[in-house]
Amino acid sequence: MTEHIEARLKVSDIGAVAEIFGRQDENIALIERNLQVKIVARGEELVIIGSSQGVEQARQIFHELQNYYAAGNRITLHEINYVLRAVRSGQKNILLDLASDVALVTARGKAVKPRTIGQQKYIAALRQNDIVFAIGPAGTGKTYLAVVMAIKALRNKEVHRLVLTRPAVEAGEKLGFLPGDLQEKVNPYLRPLYDSLYDVLGFEVTQKYLEKNIIEIAPLAYMRGRTLDDAYIILDEAQNTTTEQMKMFLTRLGFGSRAVITGDITQIDLPRGQLSGLVHARQVLARVSGISFQYLSSADIVRHPLVQEIVKAYDAVESAADR
Numbered sequence: 001m002t003e004h005i006e007a008r009l010k011v012s013d014i015g016a017v018a019e020i021f022g023r024q025d026e027n028i029a030l031i032e033r034n035l036q037v038k039i040v041a042r043g044e045e046l047v048i049i050g051s052s053q054g055v056e057q058a059r060q061i062f063h064e065l066q067n068y069y070a071a072g073n074r075i076t077l078h079e080i081n082y083v084l085r086a087v088r089s090g091q092k093n094i095l096l097d098l099a100s101d102v103a104l105v106t107a108r109g110k111a112v113k114p115r116t117i118g119q120q121k122y123i124a125a126l127r128q129n130d131i132v133f134a135i136g137p138a139g140t141g142k143t144y145l146a147v148v149m150a151i152k153a154l155r156n157k158e159v160h161r162l163v164l165t166r167p168a169v170e171a172g173e174k175l176g177f178l179p180g181d182l183q184e185k186v187n188p189y190l191r192p193l194y195d196s197l198y199d200v201l202g203f204e205v206t207q208k209y210l211e212k213n214i215i216e217i218a219p220l221a222y223m224r225g226r227t228l229d230d231a232y233i234i235l236d237e238a239q240n241t242t243t244e245q246m247k248m249f250l251t252r253l254g255f256g257s258r259a260v261i262t263g264d265i266t267q268i269d270l271p272r273g274q275l276s277g278l279v280h281a282r283q284v285l286a287r288v289s290g291i292s293f294q295y296l297s298s299a300d301i302v303r304h305p306l307v308q309e310i311v312k313a314y315d316a317v318e319s320a321a322d323r
Contacts, residue, residue: 003051003052004049004050004051005049005051006047006048006049006055007047007048007049007055007058007059008045008046008047008048009045009046009047009048009059009062010044011041011044011045011046012066013066013069013070015069016065016069016070017046019065019069019075020065020069020075020080021041022077022080026077027075027077027080030080030081030084031058031061031080034088035050035054035057035058035084035088036051036054037051037054037055038050039058046062057087060092061083061084061087064093064094064095065083065095067096068083068095068096068099071096073095078115078302079095079115081305081308082094082095082115082116082299083095085299097120098113098116098119099113101113101114101123103123103145104148104151104152106199106200106202107201108202112145112148112200114145115141116140116300116302118136118295118296118297119140119141119145119296119300119302121294122134122145122294122296123145123149125292125294126145126146126149127149128292129258129290129291129292130253130257130258130259130291131250131253131258131259131260131261131290131292132146132259132292132293132294133238133261133262133278133282133285133291133292133293133294134146134260134261134262134263134294134296135262135263135264135278135282135293135294135295135296136264136294136295136296136297136300137264137297137298137301137311138264138301138303138307138311139301139302139303139311140296140300140301140302141302142262142263142264142296143192143193143196143234143236144196146234146260146262147164147193147196147197147200147234149232150234151197151200151201154214154232159230159256159257159258160214160230160231161213161214161215161216161228161230161231161232162209162215162216162231162232162233162234163215163216163217163218163223163228163232163233163234164190164193164197164215164216164218164233164234164236165217165218165220165222165223165233165234165235165249166190166193166220166235166236166237167219167220167221167237167238167240167241168219168220168221190217190218190219193234193236197215220235220241220249223248224248226252227252227254228252228253228254228257229255229256229257230254230255231256231257231258232257232258232259232260233249233252233253233257233258233259234259234260234261234262235249235260235261235262236262236263237262237263238261238262238263238277238278238281239263239264239265239267239268239269239276239278239279240263240268240269241276241277242270242277243275243277243280243281245277246278246280246281247277249261250281261278261281263276263278265279265282266314266315298311298312298315
């Protein structure tokens, strides 16, 4: 039978404790379930009861979360889940390390920081390489962080323009049945790129840059035959490119330009039997110096916690089918 011990922690900030506990104590319930401990608030103290290992891990989690909050960061269920996994795997001070790495401050004053180790490595690769491939499931920040780093390069005058593109592939819907001309038909496919820009730059600045052609958003087909100098180029949803389209895109890169290619190889909408340009590029370019491949996983998802579980469930089914 495991011997239980009791530990008391001094509460340094009531606001931090409120965020750590969460709505209706949902965060505390999560920690208690995972560490097999009991946590009770008593005045200015937290009492933790459980095995010596569980109590020590809980103490470390509270220490890290309080320091993270004191550094001016909000605590959400994502942070709770992430530090919980990190502490159980033996990692320390992971949240503060992430919080100190500010990629950019948006127009609304929000500091954009990596929220996982995978995102931190991805940002480091974007700083160091002219071509970066980011491969991973939905919700890992592949496109958003690419836009953030592109805006930073634009602000620092490292590039003179930003080009964002996507293949307009029919994911079960037919373009021909959508109303409007070609540009109006493809605009819904480009909407996520607009959303990222609005969040980072604000609506008015984004519109001004679009009018001055400092920022260009266009379907991938519009890239053919061009040479893009002094530009930051982002190809989103690259899993839906053909091998010919991927080669065409990569050879648009001119002097002083950088390219980011993002995609999720588990969500390919190409006709059955057609090889994805992203899958092919991973095989062909894996050993080319100056090109970085960054792989994000379900652990890097920063959307609703259930999205992680959904991705894991689908991955498990697909792995079983492959076997």
